[in-house]
Amino acid sequence: MIIRILTIFLLLFFNAAYGYSQNSQAPEKIRTELTDVLSRLEKKMSGIKTLKTGFVQEKELAVFKQKVVLKGTIYIEKPARLAWHVNEPMKYIMVISHDMISQWDEDTNKVQKISLSKNPAFEAVIGQMQKWFSGAYTPLLKEYEITLLKENPASLKFTPRAATFAGNVIKSVTVDFRKDEQYINRIFIEEKSGDTTKLSFVDTQLNIPLEDSVWKVNPGVK
Amino acid sequence: MLISIAFLIVIAASVTGIFLISFDNDIELMLPDNNEIRRSMRFLRESSFSDKIIISLGLNDSARTETDLIREVDRLAQSLKPPFISDVMSSVSESETANEMFAFLQYTPHLIDEKTLEKIDSQLNDDGIKSILQKNYRQLLSPSSMFITPILRSDPLGIKTGLLSALQKLSSSTGYEVTIKNGHFISKDGKHALLILKTPVSVTDGFGSRNLISYLNKEIGALPPYLSADIIAGHLHTVSNENVIKRDIKIVSIIAAIAFFFIFFFFFRDIKAVYIFLIPLASVAVSMNLSYFIIGNLSYFIIGMGAVIAGISIDYGIHIYIAVRTGSNRKEAVKNVTRPIVTGALTTISVFAAFFFSDVRGFHQLAVFSILSIVFCLSCSLYILPVFIEGKTARTFPALFDNISTVPELITDKARVSCWVILLIILLFLSSKTAFNSDIKQFDGSEPYIFKAEDNFQSVWGEKDNPAILVVQEESLEKALLTNERIYRDLANKFGNEDISNFAAIWPSNQTRTENSARWISFWKERAGKLKSLLAKHGPSYNFSDGAFSPFFENLYGEVNASGLSEDNLFLRRLKERFVLESGVGFQILTYFPDQDRYITAFTEFCRNYPGSFIVSRKSLSKALSDSISSEIIYLSAIAALFIPFLTLILLKDLRLTILALIPVFTGIAASLGILPVLGLTLNAPTIIAIMVVTGLCIDYGIFMAYTCRYHFKTGTGISVFLSALTTLIGAGVLLFARHPVLFSIGTTLFSGVLAGYMASIAAVPSMYRLWFKNKGNILT
Incomplete structure (x- = not known):
């Protein structure tokens, strides 16, 4: 059930729409620079076929008394596989493979599977999520105003435009790239409520062979 | 001579008269006068289904992309206008849809029935709350956790998820295999896009249909050569x-x-x-x-x-x-x-x-x-x-x-x-x-290209059978909603609600909503304090702060007008259009279910208990x-x-x-x-x-x-x-x-x-x- 809620929220957050609509008030030079940077990043990241990266996610949420730190590994295999393994503070695995999403967690030791074709909205969201990790940000321009914080390595700040749902919830999303701009170094999300989430990528390895086991959730489940 | 002249005059008058005669090609004329058949045919003719047109645009040049496709869909959608086309649905705004879905959740107190409240009540104890908190905590560890926090705070017990689920089930029961990409209806192969048009021209109106099809062909003719278009419409057959x-x-x-x-x-x-x-x-x-x-x-x-x-x-x-x-x-x-x-x-x-x-x-x-x-x-x-x-x-x-x-x-x-x-x-x-x-x-003697277009459409957008429909007919919307509600409850008890799409799942009658609302207020006035205590007692074990779920309590008695469904909510209006029909004699509410023998037989028997209800099924x-x-x-x-x-x-x-x-x-x-x-x-x-x-x-x-x-x-x-x-x-x-x-x-x-x-x-x-x-x-x- 939570997947559906998750769907809605992902949908809201990644409500990228068609079109390349830049901020018309931005000076022409800045627009050109931004275009160049986005193109450059997309070009660099388009060479990635597989990816394995450790991550640390720090959540400072009003809902929690203390900061929550999650540690784990993300695996991506283009075009259609993504795995999210959390090792701390509890074990949790989510695997997106083509049409199917499988989730498992240590507490329940149960696998939940969802067909994307039967959940078109969810499918759209997952597609956007993969786009986010892929670095192809051009489609996000319609819903977000993108500011180039730093050109080399690139640092981009996404501010939701007014009258979008994301604009009600998200204050800004900052994406920093690593030195060689081959992949993202950090994603920082600041909500209007004051909550923040920082997702840092560590030990990122590109285009390495990935074992089949990373795409499997716990086999000994109920 | 006189006989010959009289004979010629009669012939001449008759031949002239032929040009003044009105003809029709209504196939219903050739069908038996059976009540069930007539009612089904009339329903299909008078309902808005047959007056909808679908256009499937396809890329026929591999060098072109989804972006080209979507741009042309938008252009075509903008070009289609009255009097022939009254409404075009070619895209949904994901953010607006989500906004509208969440706006709909304000009606929660009016939509939660007694049974659900009993279930909630059974969870208001130490074990129940611990289990709920553990589940919420787990959800915050998922990759999308950053986006679900607000809803968990405002709905820790997951009450609204049931409504969202019902809403999603109804909205996705279109029968087509559609994916939403950049807000547009795109096929699974990413090479086709869908436009759903509404027209005031009736399928049985031969002259109007001819003008409508000419108009559509003219607009489609302006598409670039790398796009092909299949029109799916009863008007084409006419x-x-x-x-x-x-x-x-x-x-x-x-x-x-x-x-x-x-x-x-x-x-x-x-x-x-x-x-x-x-x-x-x-x-x-x-x-x-x-x-x-x-x-x-x-x-x-x-x-x-x-x-x-x-x-x-x-x-x-x-x-x-x-x-x-x-x-x-x-x-x-x-x-x-x-x-x-x-x-x-x-x-x-x-x-x-x-x-x-x-x-x-x-x-x-x-x-x-x-x-x-x-x-x-x-x-x-x-x-x-x-x-x-x-x-x-x-x-x-x-x-x-x-x-x-x-x-x-x-x-x-x-x-x-x-x-x-x-x-x-x-x-x-x-x-x-x-x-x-x-x-x-x-x-149906339609020309082969029409059947070919329909075959193409089936292969691109799925080959699901059209569902059968149970129609509830009453003179007022409230009466129809009440009957529909009873039918849905009985059907769900007997057959389960997995294969049944009924509007009552998200929108019962005014009477029921008012009762639900009163029950909700009374329920929480007695139990809100207990829930607060339980959350305060077990929350810290899962790192939840004191005010973690304060949005839930702040909005518990949120005032909404229970008298009717807001017509401003486009998402719900579209949903309502699919389930509620207004005819000259009153209102019809539709329940969709699989067109299978076991359902048809059982549902037909079932309808005998509800005068005014009937089944419309292609098979039956x-x-x-x-x-x-x-x-x-x-x-x-x-x-x-x-x-x-x-x-x-x-x-x-x-x-x-x-x-x-x-x-x-x-x-x-x-x-x-x-x-x-x-x-x-x-x-x-x-x-x-x-x-x-x-x-x-x-x-x-x-x-x-x-x-x-x-x-x-x-x-x-x-x-x-x-x-x-x-x-x-x-x-x-x-x-x-x-x-x-x-x-x-x-x-x-x-x-x-x-x-x-x-x-x-x-x-x-x-x-x-x-x-x-x-x-x-x-x-x-």
Whole structure:
């Protein structure tokens, strides 16, 4: 059930729409620079076929008394596989493979599977999520105003435009790239409520062979 | 002279009148008057389903991308405007949809029923809350956790997720395999996009449909060459069927005219023989006008039978003409053939009269049109035609007749009868292979490109069967919602709600919502404190802060107007359009479920408890049609089977002669039925009409031959039966050039039946007569 809620929220957050609509008030030079940077990043990241990266996610949420730190590994295999393994503070695995999403967690030791074709909205969201990790940000321009914080390595700040749902919830999303701009170094999300989430990528390895086991959730489940 | 002038005036007036007659191609006219069928057909016609149009745009250039596709979808959507298109749905704004879905959740207090509150109550204890908190904590560890925090804070117990689930289930039960990309409806292969259009033009409006399709084609024509477009619309079928039938009538008329000219040129070579051809044409024209005055709008299908009727009624003129030209005395000749002609006409009329006993309105039209035509033609043939024909002259008919109107006596009568018996056995064997087909789609004569587009659409957007629909009908929306609610509750209890899409899952009646709202307030006034304490007690174990779930308590008694669904909410408005229909007599609420036998049977039984509710299912419609038409066939056949032998017996006053006269009838029916499986055709309502016409014609041949065998009149019976059969075969044969499946199957049945009946009448009847009556005289000279 939570997947559906998750769907809605992902949908809201990644409500990228068609079109390349830049901020018309931005000076022409800045627009050109931004275009160049986005193109450059997309070009660099388009060479990635597989990816394995450790991550640390720090959540400072009003809902929690203390900061929550999650540690784990993300695996991506283009075009259609993504795995999210959390090792701390509890074990949790989510695997997106083509049409199917499988989730498992240590507490329940149960696998939940969802067909994307039967959940078109969810499918759209997952597609956007993969786009986010892929670095192809051009489609996000319609819903977000993108500011180039730093050109080399690139640092981009996404501010939701007014009258979008994301604009009600998200204050800004900052994406920093690593030195060689081959992949993202950090994603920082600041909500209007004051909550923040920082997702840092560590030990990122590109285009390495990935074992089949990373795409499997716990086999000994109920 | 006066008679001729009056005759010409009547013809001229009738031909002029034809241009003033209104025609329609409503297929419903050809369906039985069965309540279930009528109700289903009316529902499908009046509901907005049939007035929706779908356009599927596809990329046909691999160099082009989804971006190109979406850009053109938007451009096309913007170009489609009233009066032909009232609404275009080509995209959904994900953010707006989500906003609207969340706005809908404000109604939660009004939508949560007693059962759900009991379930919530059972969780308000230490174990229940610990389990809920653990689940919420886990959800915050998922990759998308950053986006679910607000909803977890405002709904820690997951009350709204049930509503969201129901909402999503209803909104995704469209039957198409659609993905939403950049807010657009995109196919799974990413190469096609969908536009759903709404039009005020009714599918049954032929003229409006034609203009609508032209407009759409014009707009689609402006698309770039790398895009193809498939239009899926009932209007296309309307226009195409009309085109095909009009074209068929044109072609059939031209071919029939040419064929009749050649008959005249080769066989009659007498300018006055033109009357023979003019009389049936005039009869058709006159009867068309009279039928219009009696019935009103005439069906194209019935008028398409005009050539057949002309082919039948020309027989009377031929018999009179041949009798006068070959007989020594005009008066005597006419007198000799009058009795068999009138009897033949009466048997034919009796066959058409049997159609009055049918439930099919189209059959009534056919009966009126045919009987009027036959009566007019018979009268003209008996009283007007003889006045214009010269008596026996030196110039006789071509020698060709001597060969074609008789069967050479190369073989004995026994051998002929044996050949006929063998042929009959083969035909009966083939007849046993004939299958009955009640599928309405077989009457659809639309051009192949329309079916191709629909096949393409199915392969791109999924091949799911259309669901069946349970319709609840009440005079007011509130009443309809209440009944719908009860039905949904009962259905869900009995069948589960997995396969059922019902509006009550998200929107019960005003009465229920008000009750729910009051119950919600009372429930939480008693339990909010308890929940707060439990969350404060167990929250810290999962790192939840004190105010973690304060949004839930702050909005617990959120005020919303429970009186109705906000029409501003586009998402819900679209959903409501799918489930709630407003008609002239009130409101209909629809429940969608799989069109499977087990559901249809159970739901039909279920509907008996709810007067005003009914099932609309393509499968059950097909079954009802099949049952209805089957009983129709038996009924009409029985009537015709009684009329024909009875009238024949009255004329011939001899049982054995009557049996002889029926030989062509048996042969004709066997041939009509036997040809169908050979050509891969099936038996259906129009072919049954054709078989009954075959029966009426073949009995004429049988009566004439048996009568002549018995009384030896020198009235050129062989020649006249040959010409009668030939003209009928032309009338029926031209329908073999028709593209429309209904006209083609009628043509095939008539042609094969009349040909076999004629052959039996000239070959089997005389031989049987000679064998049976021990009379070896040559009866055909």
